[in-house]
Amino acid sequence: MDWFRRKIEKIHPVQKKAIPDGLWIKCPTCSEILYKPELERLLSTCRKCGHHFRISPDIYVKLILDEGSAETLFTDLKSNDMLHFRAIKRYSAQLNTAIKKSGNQDAIQFYSGDIEGNPIVLGVMNFAFIGGSMGSVVGEKIVRGISLAEERSCPLIIICASGGARMQEGSYSLMQMAKTSARLARFSGKQGLFISVLTDPTTGGVTASFAMLGDVILAEPGALVGFAGQRVIKQTIGQDLPPGFQRAEFLLEKGFIDNIVTRSTMKSTLLKIILILHAK
Amino acid sequence: MNNVVLEFEKPIVELENKLLELRSQNIAGSELAQEIEELEKKRQRTINKIFGNLTRWQRVQLARHPQRPYSLDYINYLSPDFLELHGDRFFADDPSIVCGIGTIEGKRVMYLGQQKGRNTNDNLHRNFGMMRPEGYRKALRVMKLAEKFNVPIISLIDTMGAFPGLGAEERGQGEAIARNLFEMSQITVPILIIVIGEGASGGALGIGVGDRFLMLENTWFSVISPEGCASILWRDAAKAPEAADAMKVTSADLLDMGICDRVINEPLGGAHRDHKGMCEILKNEILIELTELELLSTDDLLEHRFDRLSNIGNYSESK
Ligand SMILES: [Zn+2]
Numbered sequence: 001m002d003w004f005r006r007k008i009e010k011i012h013p014v015q016k017k018a019i020p021d022g023l024w025i026k027c028p029t030c031s032e033i034l035y036k037p038e039l040e041r042l043l044s045t046c047r048k049c050g051h052h053f054r055i056s057p058d059i060y061v062k063l064i065l066d067e068g069s070a071e072t073l074f075t076d077l078k079s080n081d082m083l084h085f086r087a088i089k090r091y092s093a094q095l096n097t098a099i100k101k102s103g104n105q106d107a108i109q110f111y112s113g114d115i116e117g118n119p120i121v122l123g124v125m126n127f128a129f130i131g132g133s134m135g136s137v138v139g140e141k142i143v144r145g146i147s148l149a150e151e152r153s154c155p156l157i158i159i160c161a162s163g164g165a166r167m168q169e170g171s172y173s174l175m176q177m178a179k180t181s182a183r184l185a186r187f188s189g190k191q192g193l194f195i196s197v198l199t200d201p202t203t204g205g206v207t208a209s210f211a212m213l214g215d216v217i218l219a220e221p222g223a224l225v226g227f228a229g230q231r232v233i234k235q236t237i238g239q240d241l242p243p244g245f246q247r248a249e250f251l252l253e254k255g256f257i258d259n260i261v262t263r264s265t266m267k268s269t270l271l272k273i274i275l276i277l278h279a280k
Numbered sequence: 281m282n283n284v285v286l287e288f289e290k291p292i293v294e295l296e297n298k299l300l301e302l303r304s305q306n307i308a309g310s311e312l313a314q315e316i317e318e319l320e321k322k323r324q325r326t327i328n329k330i331f332g333n334l335t336r337w338q339r340v341q342l343a344r345h346p347q348r349p350y351s352l353d354y355i356n357y358l359s360p361d362f363l364e365l366h367g368d369r370f371f372a373d374d375p376s377i378v379c380g381i382g383t384i385e386g387k388r389v390m391y392l393g394q395q396k397g398r399n400t401n402d403n404l405h406r407n408f409g410m411m412r413p414e415g416y417r418k419a420l421r422v423m424k425l426a427e428k429f430n431v432p433i434i435s436l437i438d439t440m441g442a443f444p445g446l447g448a449e450e451r452g453q454g455e456a457i458a459r460n461l462f463e464m465s466q467i468t469v470p471i472l473i474i475v476i477g478e479g480a481s482g483g484a485l486g487i488g489v490g491d492r493f494l495m496l497e498n499t500w501f502s503v504i505s506p507e508g509c510a511s512i513l514w515r516d517a518a519k520a521p522e523a524a525d526a527m528k529v530t531s532a533d534l535l536d537m538g539i540c541d542r543v544i545n546e547p548l549g550g551a552h553r554d555h556k557g558m559c560e561i562l563k564n565e566i567l568i569e570l571t572e573l574e575l576l577s578t579d580d581l582l583e584h585r586f587d588r589l590s591n592i593g594n595y596s597e598s599k
Contacts, residue, residue: 228444
């Protein structure tokens with residue numbers, strides 16, 4: 001991949017310089033220069049090749065829930081930094097920065113709202129919040145989200161985006177994988193419908209728990225989805241990874257997701273699944 | 281097999297070698313006997329001193345000690361009638377995990393055990409104890425078998441993590457682990473988890489959901505290996521000792537965190553110095569735990585298992 005990129009840069013050495021600041025952005029897949037206001041109108045997808053750019057959780061909420069129906073849930077939970085974790089940075093400082101930047105307390109936000117009048121519980125992960133990593137708060141919010149969906153007999157949808165478990169919370173973060181999966185098992189036993197939507201990137205402990213436990217699993221085109229990180233795999237096998245490895249299309253081919261759905265058809269697809277599977 | 285001696289064990293081994301030398305001198309005499317007695321006392325003191333002040337990183341090294349008992353050492357000792365059950369029925373057998381049935385003092389059990397190799401060839405065969413999806417699926421298959429015939433499950437954890445390879449990803453490593461977490465939370469027979477060496481990431485947790493979580497004294501368990509954490513958060517794998525401290529990975533730490541239920545003491549100087557002693561200790565612990573767990577009704581068992589998991593986490597809630 002690095003080789004590929006270098007080659008492209010050699011062929012178009014001036015293209016990089018030609019992008020004016022601010023209003024224009026280059027598509028990482030097809031190198032098309034995109035006008036940002038138009039990109040936003042297209043839900044941050046490339047008009048030429050359909051590349052799905054990462055988007056903020058707020059945009060996803062607007063994309064999926066009926067206007068005016070969203071109600072934010074469980075906003076009072078905050079990580080304690082019980083281990084007083086410190087690497088190069090202090091975890092507590094990292095948390096505070098992420099909270100300030102995002103305006104959220106942690107890497108997942110929960111909402112109740114409607115899809116064309118059908119009530120759902122929606123969780124949306126934020127990759128910009130410490131890599132969308134799952135610690136105690138993410139785990140607890142997911143458990144509460146599942147409980148609420150069960151209580152209201154409505155479907156649960158989670159938009160996944162995560163680098164995995166949050167190392168800064170040590171084993172507490174690891175155990176959230178078991179905690180969320182166990183809660184989903186109970187929900188499933190009560191005929192609860194859980195739709196998992198995998199966006200770029202969904203990896204590590206999130207993939208190896210709730211993300212892969214959807215009754216229906218959808219993914220955005222091109223989303224990176226896997227358990228092990230690409231750098232670690234590369235080191236282990238000592239060679240470059242095949243093109244498209246761990247992308248949504250690869251997972252579809254291998255049989256691990258139900259379908260690939262573009263952002264523009266995500267809401268109507270979710271609605272269809274809910275209306276057919278969750279009919280009362 | 282060459283004896284591996286960790287740096288901090290050297291004073292102990294030196295005393296032991298001296299003792300061996302003295303004892304081999306076929307001389308009778310009270311002076312020699314006294315010298316041996318003194319040395320023996322000194323050995324005990326030295327072990328107590330060294331093992332009373334181990335750093336986290338030293339515990340990690342002990343957990344990885346190449347002479348430490350591995351899953352099959354325990355299984356073969358506890359259940360001489362052990363019968364291995366291979367394969368996931370879909371793709372392959374994963375030799376990095378041993379599964380099978382046996383009895384301990386007449387009690388029927390189903391074993392799952394992550395298995396490392398004793399030498400290079402053996403380790404290649406066992407994939408250094410790093411499981412692939414077919415391993416998790418084999419484990420789930422035999423757990424369902426145990427459930428069907430009401431046999432309690434003993435899961436022995438000893439892995440650096442799940443195997444990060446092309447095939448493992450292609451065959452759904454993430455899905456396989458997730459499925460086990462989901463299913464293990466609802467298996468209707470007792471599940472006893474015992475960390476016998478090291479335990480990292482979803483790779484360990486994928487056979488690690490149960491009713492009791494025990495750790496041998498010189499073991500570690502965490503979300504990622506200290507090296508993995510160090511190479512990401514410090515950008516330098518050599519900072520692993522610092523990462524072990526930061527993540528708090530030892531059995532004592534996990535007990536503090538409320539994730540480990542009980543720490544099982546090892547023989548003086550560590551399990552690798554006395555396999556038989558360690559196996560005997562573990563046998564007693566297993567029998568005690570299984571006897572207790574068998575008293576619970578299925579509903580109580582599952583309720584306790586669920587509550588244990590639900591209560592793990594650390595956050596505050598402002599109102
Ligand atoms: Zn494009």
